[in-house]
Amino acid sequence: MNGNNNKTAIVVGGGVAGASICYALSKQNIKTILMEKQSKPATKASGNPIGVVYPFLTKHKTAESEFSYLAFQYFLELWDSLDLGNTVPHVDGIHYLLDSGSAYDRYSHALKNHNIPKSLAELRMDPYSQKDSLFFPQGKALSPVELSKELIRYAKPEEVYQTNLISWVETEGKIICQTNKESIHTDYLFLAQGYQFASDPRLNWIPMKQVRGQIVQVPMNYFPNNTSILYGDYLTAEINGERVLGASFDEFHLEEEPRMEETIQLWKGLQEKLPNLRESWDGVDLSQLGTRVSYRTQSQDRHPVVGKLPNVSQLDTSIKYQNLFRKNGKPFQIPYFESVGILNGLGSRGITHALLAANILVNLVLGLPKKNPKEEMNVPEHIIQSLKPDRFLLRMWKRDQLT
Numbered sequence: 001m002n003g004n005n006n007k008t009a010i011v012v013g014g015g016v017a018g019a020s021i022c023y024a025l026s027k028q029n030i031k032t033i034l035m036e037k038q039s040k041p042a043t044k045a046s047g048n049p050i051g052v053v054y055p056f057l058t059k060h061k062t063a064e065s066e067f068s069y070l071a072f073q074y075f076l077e078l079w080d081s082l083d084l085g086n087t088v089p090h091v092d093g094i095h096y097l098l099d100s101g102s103a104y105d106r107y108s109h110a111l112k113n114h115n116i117p118k119s120l121a122e123l124r125m126d127p128y129s130q131k132d133s134l135f136f137p138q139g140k141a142l143s144p145v146e147l148s149k150e151l152i153r154y155a156k157p158e159e160v161y162q163t164n165l166i167s168w169v170e171t172e173g174k175i176i177c178q179t180n181k182e183s184i185h186t187d188y189l190f191l192a193q194g195y196q197f198a199s200d201p202r203l204n205w206i207p208m209k210q211v212r213g214q215i216v217q218v219p220m221n222y223f224p225n226n227t228s229i230l231y232g233d234y235l236t237a238e239i240n241g242e243r244v245l246g247a248s249f250d251e252f253h254l255e256e257e258p259r260m261e262e263t264i265q266l267w268k269g270l271q272e273k274l275p276n277l278r279e280s281w282d283g284v285d286l287s288q289l290g291t292r293v294s295y296r297t298q299s300q301d302r303h304p305v306v307g308k309l310p311n312v313s314q315l316d317t318s319i320k321y322q323n324l325f326r327k328n329g330k331p332f333q334i335p336y337f338e339s340v341g342i343l344n345g346l347g348s349r350g351i352t353h354a355l356l357a358a359n360i361l362v363n364l365v366l367g368l369p370k371k372n373p374k375e376e377m378n379v380p381e382h383i384i385q386s387l388k389p390d391r392f393l394l395r396m397w398k399r400d401q402l403t
């Protein structure tokens, strides 16, 4: 008998993060409402026509690279077990170009230091540029919109659209959510609002920012590549008749209108890196290509933000870091909204990272035992700790910035 059988949860945000949380909750039999401001899922950051899935690797293991590699493996496990290959438009195979000595050094060591088998990544020549590359045979170009929809279809939450979470309070073990339509009581609240996190006053202490991203949509017959090629920017394989050339990012100017100069820059960058990809680069009217602007959310340390939400209004700010080592120094304790979780700051890797992040989050908020038999993957404690929003509070505390 699962003790959560009569519990309810609200998940705010119908992007890939919210969809992944719904999926993780469905495995715990929690009755879930997915609340989304727009009229359908995945219209914001998760609304690009194509995104790429592959892990972020560093030369030596770091919490970031270990998490990313585990998340990639978890993604592939679910991809197979949910048979997503049959429902989510995708193309396997990613070549990550290693066109400098230092890149080759970094990634050849990364393979060894993370014990990555050849079935997941190996050094191999990219056929289109004839350059060394790190090849991810199971890396994917896919439709993030269809992935999000499929996860929601599996999870079967009650879906409420055009519904905007305006405010929430935790009171006597329940959470009351006020929306533009009604007030709803729930046992658990999961916040996955993407870049719109800042309108929630309980989140605005978390150092995350909105970053503008622009992609170019290119007709499939412009290029011949059957796999996606990453070279700083990226050109994806073809899905539904088009490829995506991406992405330019800007954290200072956030206007929604596409910028022609960025299309030109992306195009020039591609021509420079992969000159053989077209016979002639002349005569293409770039103004005819589709573009899309969306916004990713990036945390200060570029690591996702995943965990129970600290309740900063309850912090005892009289406890100073400098006094910690004195006799009778009080330990610094972080109070939480016990039933509220956050999944945000997914940066440029949300499609790859959201599923594992959601699994970790649901385990934390529901207080599930560490070795949950239902859990496919056992994530080391130091990685779970590295993801928690607590890290920013601790940093501020050490710098005496909590007043």
Ligand SMILES: Cc1cc2nc3c(=O)[nH]c(=O)nc-3n(C[C@H](O)[C@H](O)[C@H](O)COP(=O)(O)OP(=O)(O)OC[C@H]3O[C@@H](n4cnc5c(N)ncnc54)[C@H](O)[C@@H]3O)c2cc1C
Pocket (backbone or CB within 6 Å): 012, 013, 014, 015, 016, 017, 018, 035, 036, 037, 038, 041, 042, 043, 044, 045, 046, 047, 048, 050, 051, 052, 053, 163, 164, 165, 166, 192, 193, 194, 195, 196, 197, 212, 213, 214, 215, 246, 247, 294, 295, 296, 297, 343, 344, 345, 346, 347, 348, 349, 350, 351, 352, 353
């Ligand atoms: C240009 C670009 C290219 C990218 N390419 C890749 C890639 O190739 N591979 C990869 O892994 N990642 C990529 N990313 C990153 C990835 O797209 C994001 O990390 C991911 O989509 C974030 O998902 P999310 O659910 O957190 O946010 P979103 O998809 O933005 O979802 C948040 C949702 O919350 C809703 N919402 C907000 N506030 C409220 C409220 N108060 N009430 C109700 N609903 C609310 C919004 O309407 C929105 O639908 C890219 C990002 C950008 C911008």
